[in-house]
Amino acid sequence: MGSEPDHPEPEPAGASEPARPGMRRRWLRIVIPSAAALVVLLVGGTFWVSWWASSQQIVPDHGQHLETVLAVKDAGAGKDVVVTANTKTARHRGTYWLSWDGGWALMGDIVSQTADSVERRLLDGALPTIGAGVYVGGAMPSDPKTTLGLDYSEVMVPTELGPAPAWYVPATGPDDSTWVIGVHGQNGRRKAVMPIAPVVHRLGLPMLAITYRNDEGAPASPDGLLHLGGSEWQDVESAVRFAQEHGARRVVLLGESNGGQIVGQFLARSPLAGMTASIVLDAPTTSMLAVSAYVGGEQYGAPRFAVHLTDAMMGWRTGVDFEHLDLIKYPPAVKPPALVLQGDADTEAPAQMNRDFAEAGKTTGWQIQYEEFPGADHVESWNSDRQRYENLVADFLTRTIHTP
Numbered sequence: 001m002g003s004e005p006d007h008p009e010p011e012p013a014g015a016s017e018p019a020r021p022g023m024r025r026r027w028l029r030i031v032i033p034s035a036a037a038l039v040v041l042l043v044g045g046t047f048w049v050s051w052w053a054s055s056q057q058i059v060p061d062h063g064q065h066l067e068t069v070l071a072v073k074d075a076g077a078g079k080d081v082v083v084t085a086n087t088k089t090a091r092h093r094g095t096y097w098l099s100w101d102g103g104w105a106l107m108g109d110i111v112s113q114t115a116d117s118v119e120r121r122l123l124d125g126a127l128p129t130i131g132a133g134v135y136v137g138g139a140m141p142s143d144p145k146t147t148l149g150l151d152y153s154e155v156m157v158p159t160e161l162g163p164a165p166a167w168y169v170p171a172t173g174p175d176d177s178t179w180v181i182g183v184h185g186q187n188g189r190r191k192a193v194m195p196i197a198p199v200v201h202r203l204g205l206p207m208l209a210i211t212y213r214n215d216e217g218a219p220a221s222p223d224g225l226l227h228l229g230g231s232e233w234q235d236v237e238s239a240v241r242f243a244q245e246h247g248a249r250r251v252v253l254l255g256e257s258n259g260g261q262i263v264g265q266f267l268a269r270s271p272l273a274g275m276t277a278s279i280v281l282d283a284p285t286t287s288m289l290a291v292s293a294y295v296g297g298e299q300y301g302a303p304r305f306a307v308h309l310t311d312a313m314m315g316w317r318t319g320v321d322f323e324h325l326d327l328i329k330y331p332p333a334v335k336p337p338a339l340v341l342q343g344d345a346d347t348e349a350p351a352q353m354n355r356d357f358a359e360a361g362k363t364t365g366w367q368i369q370y371e372e373f374p375g376a377d378h379v380e381s382w383n384s385d386r387q388r389y390e391n392l393v394a395d396f397l398t399r400t401i402h403t404p
Helices: 021-058 144-148 190-202 233-245 258-269 288-299 304-318 351-364 386-400
Strands: 067-075 078-084 096-100 103-113 117-125 133-137 153-159 162-169 178-183 207-210 250-256 276-282 338-343 368-373
Touching: 021 304, 067 117, 078 103, 144 190, 153 207, 153 233, 162 190, 162 233, 178 190, 178 233, 178 258, 190 207, 190 250, 190 386, 207 233, 233 250, 233 258, 250 258, 258 276, 276 386, 288 304, 288 351, 338 351, 338 386, 351 368, 368 386
Parallel strands: 178 207, 178 250, 250 276, 276 338, 338 368
Antiparallel strands: 067 078, 067 133, 078 117, 096 103, 096 133, 103 117, 153 162, 162 207
8 A cells, every 4th residue: 555556657648759760760861861962052053153253264255245236327527326335335435446347437435325325426437337236346446457557467476386476567767676565455356455556656666466375366275274364474475586586676565454464474484574675554454363353242242252262263274373463462573664554444453453553563663654544444545535545655655665
């Protein structure tokens, strides 16, 4: 009596039971593969995005975007042309070229515009046909003779990868042993450096507008990728050697956009860098990582880690240390006088980067003349203020080309 029952009373219905081993195993079989699949998707997606973003920078692309001619109108003694405005270049103020199959024209500033079109004054060239597909750009549309009236010859510059075509514009003057060598930018064409050719010609300086690896008509690089200065400088060296073999004692290097970085790497790495009398840089990409952070981060809103991953992917695919493609942190030993022409509305090479480049010259002993053009986008300083641009180049070259 009074003792506990021999058997415990059963638990009330609904009381929890410990999970059975079989149930845990089933959950693990579901959770682990799902987590692994999620990790694979995240890693794979990140890899793909980084690969795609890096390809926008290092895979050659020479395509052009077309506008359409909507009307050609009488405008006093001249003509106006109305074109669609699908690209931002079509809406930029200033002087621009219009080109199409079999023709070209030089257009003045915008006369009027609507939500989807712009009207500009035709200054020179042919009349386009209504409905024609046309290209609006800052670079001249054809060869030096057709567009600028300058005699030229097509020459082949020997490079380590094979011959690369170039335009040679001869000139005669007291300093004609100093050649101007033009180096265009990423995915550009040699015609992009030609707007200053008339200035160079008036000064009596021969000019060589080159192509380099991965350009149209030039040899491809072994990996088929752009190195953004990491290897292209060797083709500039070949062009300087070509000029030297044809009578040049000194050279002026004109670098546009990424051509500026290529010029900088030539100064840093080539034994021929000492031949350089001066350099002219138009919207140069003086720091490739700064350009990447600006375009990817500020222009497109990519998070910082994504920009870093893209930079790392570019380096992995090309073998180039992009951190050292920086003329601010790693200036060359050879520092000829430099003229930097920069638009303050540049959406690719940030103006602040090149302000910093010019400021850094004060501590590194690099004589840099920095000139900024209000409202000008990337390599469009000439287009925004043609007269000022040409005067600055002419004055700078006159001061720097004379043989001591």
